[in-house]
Amino acid sequence: MTVMKIAGAQLGAIQKAESRESVVKRMIALLDEAASKGADMVVYPELALTTFFPRWYMEDQAEIDVWFETEMPNAATQPLFDRARALSIAITFGYAEKTPDGHYFNTSIVTDRQANIVGKYRKVHLPGHSEYDMERAFQHLEKRYFEPGDLGFNVWRNEGVIMGMAICNDRRWPETFRVLGLQGVELVTIGYNTPSVNSQMSAEGLEKRLFHSDLSLQAGAYQNSTYVVGVAKAGNEDGHPLMGGSIIVDPDGFVLARAVTEEDELIIAECDFEKCAFGKKTIFDFERHRRIEHYGRITSQTGVIVEV
Ligand code: ING
Numbered sequence: 001m002t003v004m005k006i007a008g009a010q011l012g013a014i015q016k017a018e019s020r021e022s023v024v025k026r027m028i029a030l031l032d033e034a035a036s037k038g039a040d041m042v043v044y045p046e047l048a049l050t051t052f053f054p055r056w057y058m059e060d061q062a063e064i065d066v067w068f069e070t071e072m073p074n075a076a077t078q079p080l081f082d083r084a085r086a087l088s089i090a091i092t093f094g095y096a097e098k099t100p101d102g103h104y105f106n107t108s109i110v111t112d113r114q115a116n117i118v119g120k121y122r123k124v125h126l127p128g129h130s131e132y133d134m135e136r137a138f139q140h141l142e143k144r145y146f147e148p149g150d151l152g153f154n155v156w157r158n159e160g161v162i163m164g165m166a167i168c169n170d171r172r173w174p175e176t177f178r179v180l181g182l183q184g185v186e187l188v189t190i191g192y193n194t195p196s197v198n199s200q201m202s203a204e205g206l207e208k209r210l211f212h213s214d215l216s217l218q219a220g221a222y223q224n225s226t227y228v229v230g231v232a233k234a235g236n237e238d239g240h241p242l243m244g245g246s247i248i249v250d251p252d253g254f255v256l257a258r259a260v261t262e263e264d265e266l267i268i269a270e271c272d273f274e275k276c277a278f279g280k281k282t283i284f285d286f287e288r289h290r291r292i293e294h295y296g297r298i299t300s301q302t303g304v305i306v307e308v
Contacts, residue, residue, distance in 0.1 A: 003272045004161060006187070006229055007034040007042045010246040012263035013235030014051045020076035023049055026264055027093070028083050033266050035087040040113070040159065042084075044093035045233040046123075046168045046191035047106065049076065052233065053096070054141045055195075055240055057132045064145060068098035072109060072117065085115035090159055094167055094191040096145070097122070106146045108165050108191060112158055119156040121165035122149030125173050138195065138240055142169075153179040161187050161273055168192035171216040171230065174223070175298065181224030182286060186251075186276045188226055190217065193233045196243035210245045214255070222253030225279025227271050234262035251276045 009030035014023055027044060034042045047053075053067040072095065073081045084091045090113050097107035106123035126148055128140030153176060155164040164180040164187075171190050180188055194213060197205040213230065221228040227250060234244035246259040248269040256269035283289075 002160070002274050003270060004040040004159065005038050005268060006227070006248065006271050007037065007039040007266055007268040008229050008231040008246045008248055008257070008259070009034065009042050009044050010231055010244060010259045010261075010263075010265045010267070011045050011048060011233045012261075012265075013237045013242070014049075014233065016051045016053075016056075016238050018051065020049045024076055024080050027080055030264060030266050031080070031083055031087060031089060031091070034268065035089060037266070037268050039089055039268055041090040041092070043189045043229045043231045044091065044191060045231050046094035046108070046193050047096060048093040048191065048233065049095050051237045052193040052240070052242065054128065054145055055139055055237075057139050057141060058145075065098060067145075068096040068104060070098050070100070072097070073115075081111070081115040084111065085113075088113045091115075092165060092189045092191075103150075104146050105149060106142065106167055107149075108167055108189075110156065110158060110163065110165060110189065118158050119154065119163075119165065120151065121154070121167065122151050123167040123170060124149040124153070125169040125176070127169040140195070153183075155180060155183040155185050163187040163189065166190045168194065171213070171220060174220070177220035177224045177226070177228075181226065181284070184280070185224060185226045186273045187271065188220065188224075188228045190228065190230045191233070192230060194243050194245075196234075196241035206243060209243055213243070213245050214247060217247060218249050218253040218255070221249040221251060222279075223284065225251040225276050225284050227251060227273070227276070232259065234259075236262075251279050 092110035094108040097105045110119045126142040130143040170176040217230045244262040248257040257267035
């Protein structure tokens with residue numbers, strides 16, 4: 001299939017007290033809206049089933065485990081998988097994963113149109129910190145609650161499209177897109193939860209953050225000649241604002257659709273994957289143009305080494 005209608009299902013705030021069942025009902029409403037607009041795939045945000053809990057400092061493992069799913073699908077999400085199958089729509093969404101052998105990841109899955117899980121990704125780039133930080137206006141404890149992803153950046157041929165997944169902070173690292181680009185990726189889906197400005201920050205703080213999100217997603221798309229769909233969890237969660245800014249970007253880096261609210265909002269665009277070919281055969285024909293003999297630092301170094 002070379003043309004797909006892809007929808008981004010931005011979610012508004014999920015309060016700490018909101019149940020997964022309630023959130024799944026909201027996700028199904030967006031799925032129904034997407035179906036009414038002819039969508040073939042729906043992309044949901046990072047950690048789509050719960051509030052962005054890494055903002056809360058917790059020590060008791062039982063309290064932490066409450067936020068994690070031990071199987072997928074499960075009782076709370078089965079209605080979403082059933083609806084997607086009934087509508088013949090592929091879906092991707094993020095959630096907190098606790099594995100049977102006790103590992104914790106910030107995970108996303110993608111299904112085919114029969115609601116079969118065809119791919120799983122575990123977030124590699126974890127921002128923030130692992131201990132309580134008194135200096136911060138708000139905590140960002142992803143390094144406390146999640147392990148770095150252990151699956152790498154992979155692609156799957158799903159419904160005829162070579163697609164890959166990343167999550168939130170991954171979009172800020174060009175390595176994410178390039179590793180997918182080197183596998184021929186034509187569609188990258190990226191859910192995110194990005195804290196917005198709060199009272200201590202100026203309004204242009206939000207404008208700058210939205211700009212950096214757009215810049216990262218558009219650059220990733222253009223430099224790897226792929227579609228990119230970035231979908232936010234937005235709104236004010238228990239007094240903590242998250243920014244919106246969900247967009248669908250084409251292989252030239254142009255924005256095809258953009259969310260305008262910080263609520264549950266569907267954006268949609270027709271994606272013709274033939275459009276990926278031109279860039280991959282010309283400017284970004286990696287085989288013809290890359291000079292890997294000069295790129296060694298990218299995998300041999302983690303941090304900066306100043307030698308001058
Ligand atoms: N959130 C943020 C993100 O990468 C962040 C972390 C916030 C980075 C603000 C830079 C500026 O969008 C997650 N969940 O990765």
